[in-house]
Amino acid sequence: MTSSVIPQSRQTHRTVLKNGIVVLVVENPSADIIAARLFIRAGSRWELSHQAGLSHLVSAVMPKGTERLSSLDIAERVESVGASLGTDSASDYFLLSLKTVSADFPEILALAVEVLRSPTFPEEEVELERRLTLQAIRSQQEQPFTIALDQLRSAMYGQHPYAFSGLGTAETVAQLSRQDLQHYHQTYFRPDNLVISVAGRVAPEEAVAQIEAVLGDWQVPSDPLPILDLSPIQSDPHTVIKTQDTQQSIVMLGYLAPSVNANALDLSDYTALKLLNTYLGNGLSSRLFVELREKRGLAYEVSAFYPTRLDASQFVVYMGTAPENTAIALDGLQTEVDRLRSTRLTPEELQSSQNKMLGQYALGKQTNSQLAQIFGWYETIGLGVEFDTRFQQEVAAVTSEAAQEAANRCFVEPYISVLGPAAAIDLLGKQE
Amino acid sequence: MNLNQLSRSTVVPFPAKILKLESGLTLIHQQVPATGVAAVDVWVKAGAIVEPDQWSGMAHFLEHMIFKGTDRLPPGSFDEVIENRGGMTNAATSHDYAHFFMTTASQYLGDTLPYLGELLLNAAIPDDEFDRERDVVLEEIRQTYDSPDCIAFEALAESVYQRHPYGRPILGTEEILMQRSPDEMRRFHRAHYQPHNMAVVIVGDVAQDDAIKWVERSFPAFPSPLTCPHSEPEAEPPIVGIRRQELRLPRLEQARLMMAWMAPGVDDDPLQNAYGLDLISVLLAESQSARLVQELREDRQLVQAVGSSFSMQRESSLFTITAWLEPENLERVEALICDRLSALMTTPVSAIELARSKRLLRNDYAFSTETPGQLAGLYGYYHTVAGAELSVTYPQRIQAFSPEDLQNLASQYLSPYHYAAIVIKPL
Numbered sequence: 001m002t003s004s005v006i007p008q009s010r011q012t013h014r015t016v017l018k019n020g021i022v023v024l025v026v027e028n029p030s031a032d033i034i035a036a037r038l039f040i041r042a043g044s045r046w047e048l049s050h051q052a053g054l055s056h057l058v059s060a061v062m063p064k065g066t067e068r069l070s071s072l073d074i075a076e077r078v079e080s081v082g083a084s085l086g087t088d089s090a091s092d093y094f095l096l097s098l099k100t101v102s103a104d105f106p107e108i109l110a111l112a113v114e115v116l117r118s119p120t121f122p123e124e125e126v127e128l129e130r131r132l133t134l135q136a137i138r139s140q141q142e143q144p145f146t147i148a149l150d151q152l153r154s155a156m157y158g159q160h161p162y163a164f165s166g167l168g169t170a171e172t173v174a175q176l177s178r179q180d181l182q183h184y185h186q187t188y189f190r191p192d193n194l195v196i197s198v199a200g201r202v203a204p205e206e207a208v209a210q211i212e213a214v215l216g217d218w219q220v221p222s223d224p225l226p227i228l229d230l231s232p233i234q235s236d237p238h239t240v241i242k243t244q245d246t247q248q249s250i251v252m253l254g255y256l257a258p259s260v261n262a263n264a265l266d267l268s269d270y271t272a273l274k275l276l277n278t279y280l281g282n283g284l285s286s287r288l289f290v291e292l293r294e295k296r297g298l299a300y301e302v303s304a305f306y307p308t309r310l311d312a313s314q315f316v317v318y319m320g321t322a323p324e325n326t327a328i329a330l331d332g333l334q335t336e337v338d339r340l341r342s343t344r345l346t347p348e349e350l351q352s353s354q355n356k357m358l359g360q361y362a363l364g365k366q367t368n369s370q371l372a373q374i375f376g377w378y379e380t381i382g383l384g385v386e387f388d389t390r391f392q393q394e395v396a397a398v399t400s401e402a403a404q405e406a407a408n409r410c411f412v413e414p415y416i417s418v419l420g421p422a423a424a425i426d427l428l429g430k431q432e
Numbered sequence: 433m434n435l436n437q438l439s440r441s442t443v444v445p446f447p448a449k450i451l452k453l454e455s456g457l458t459l460i461h462q463q464v465p466a467t468g469v470a471a472v473d474v475w476v477k478a479g480a481i482v483e484p485d486q487w488s489g490m491a492h493f494l495e496h497m498i499f500k501g502t503d504r505l506p507p508g509s510f511d512e513v514i515e516n517r518g519g520m521t522n523a524a525t526s527h528d529y530a531h532f533f534m535t536t537a538s539q540y541l542g543d544t545l546p547y548l549g550e551l552l553l554n555a556a557i558p559d560d561e562f563d564r565e566r567d568v569v570l571e572e573i574r575q576t577y578d579s580p581d582c583i584a585f586e587a588l589a590e591s592v593y594q595r596h597p598y599g600r601p602i603l604g605t606e607e608i609l610m611q612r613s614p615d616e617m618r619r620f621h622r623a624h625y626q627p628h629n630m631a632v633v634i635v636g637d638v639a640q641d642d643a644i645k646w647v648e649r650s651f652p653a654f655p656s657p658l659t660c661p662h663s664e665p666e667a668e669p670p671i672v673g674i675r676r677q678e679l680r681l682p683r684l685e686q687a688r689l690m691m692a693w694m695a696p697g698v699d700d701d702p703l704q705n706a707y708g709l710d711l712i713s714v715l716l717a718e719s720q721s722a723r724l725v726q727e728l729r730e731d732r733q734l735v736q737a738v739g740s741s742f743s744m745q746r747e748s749s750l751f752t753i754t755a756w757l758e759p760e761n762l763e764r765v766e767a768l769i770c771d772r773l774s775a776l777m778t779t780p781v782s783a784i785e786l787a788r789s790k791r792l793l794r795n796d797y798a799f800s801t802e803t804p805g806q807l808a809g810l811y812g813y814y815h816t817v818a819g820a821e822l823s824v825t826y827p828q829r830i831q832a833f834s835p836e837d838l839q840n841l842a843s844q845y846l847s848p849y850h851y852a853a854i855v856i857k858p859l
Contacts, residue, residue: 033798184645
């Protein structure tokens, strides 16, 4: 069976402006909508550990004032044409996103660019968003899954920025100053560090001209972009436990897993593990779902994730289960991961995982926002828009042998994170 | 202005076809060429409101059990068939409906739809699978009880609807689920999963003839209906005075204030009030420039966040306002919200603010109808609660509201003296 026949022929037009801005345009006339994503090569990976949360705070305060406009002015301009304009900080990038009906695009693009280029970070807005961020950090403690993932991340990444939640910590956020925000902005927000990805009802040359009109005069600063010097990630698998009187226990196994980056000519382990992640955790027919939920009724939510990252990523399997099943759940997850090392996928399992992965990849490129996101992201993290095709070809080429070898390299010993009531945790200790 | 008149005189063409098949099953179809995708969404008017009290949770539990196969299909085989072809499937249950959806490359419609039809018509509900899947549902219930927002909302619904089944949790409770049997579920299934109660929506790269052919083949003969106990939904009397309830929860980092007002369902006054309340909700707290967001979050800085929502239901809709805040600000924020609701009744909304709110809702409609799957969901939902063809009139009808209309709606439905409130505080 061939995998997906959903049309993949949409062409991506790539233009580099004189000041280094990369513009990607996918013309998609099907709806009267344009979505755009402005990617800056920054994000929490670029934070110093004593400034964790800086990118998030920048993203929260950025749309709250420019040299000409107040916070409310900006919100009213966007919303009076029913558009959306958002800022977001991720691990490997910083993002401004906008979405409009086609006719309003130039106006909202110009506004987004004003926010991008000349935010003033008003002192009172910094204080407000800092307070709200501190509260949000506390509120994360209400969510068992978040706590379990936080402690897993912290165990796996040590001093590397991936160790922290995007919000930062109470200690670091309390110390951030307006000057820190301005400095971050001055350092990373520059034309040679910007990718703009547009999808929707617009001709490529028209979109490029509109972007050129509002950004063509932005000069590249004379000083070079700073070189990121990150502390290496040391492998030291261990167990972290949080006792909490919850209804469910949360159990997670995590393995350090391959990154992608521009220099990696060979992404075979990355692709093979992406495929194994699909096999284990994606959908109602996935291995974890069938074995641990359908056949044993241990969980409502049981899954796996393996995000694409510039530095060492994490391959995580997890579930929520009744406290008395905590040890069984841990054992069940471990057994399923270990099985991938000892047992090759059958040809049917391999083919079915490939079909699933490629089909869902295609289904994930239906809206203009999805299209703008995926191409802009590939360009930003150095894989280039052609990675869209390459990824699909490489997934189709993964063999059972390659998957097993990748599993043997990656799944050596897990970091373990458990959260649950004391009785369940005590039981766990006795069994180990 | 009489809005019903306007909606009748201005025809918005419905881009899909609504067909009644010989079996009595409804098919809603729209061809969207060049997408390469077929989205199927099957809607069944068998949500939690058709359950008698002692069967609470049955509709949702059945939604899980549908995937457990038939005499001809082993458990999980449909999931494999669709996912092996790169498609996806899932299902959801609410008070008014259960629905089952899948999206696949359009060429695989014929390979996959017969499986979905077989599951929905001939669910076997095997005894051993019933016991095991009940454990999964109990895990789902446990997960919601680890979420303060879920606990708060459940308490709020229960406070608003003291007689109507809208007040019951969709998932049911462990106590009730443990008393139910596979045989009772089979009766529930055979009573409600009947053609007059169901609509199949197909949107995407599929011609009408093919859609009809595949639906007729996939949903050929419904098993003869069985009877099962029905609920007799009582009309919910209006809320008189302020019903306030306070809960204290462990591990809580901030308080919640949830306020709710009952609004009419869609039966007697199709959608008019609902759309107006949608507008009021946007204007109050659904955008950055909205009144309560600006005042409570930005200016007075009394809340971490504030939001509002209008949830349209068949028999009675729900308008809610929720604030996340420090416990010491609870009373002040509740008083301010009530005061701002009074202002809505007495002072007409400005032309600029009204235009902005309308534009947000009209664009939101455009933004959420981009894909075949979104369209199929929209038509199925409207078919179930009101009428599929009404879905596309939304932007135009939103546009027709005047400041006086909103003033009247606020006066009628959003009284600062009659509402339900749930307050959650740390232990």
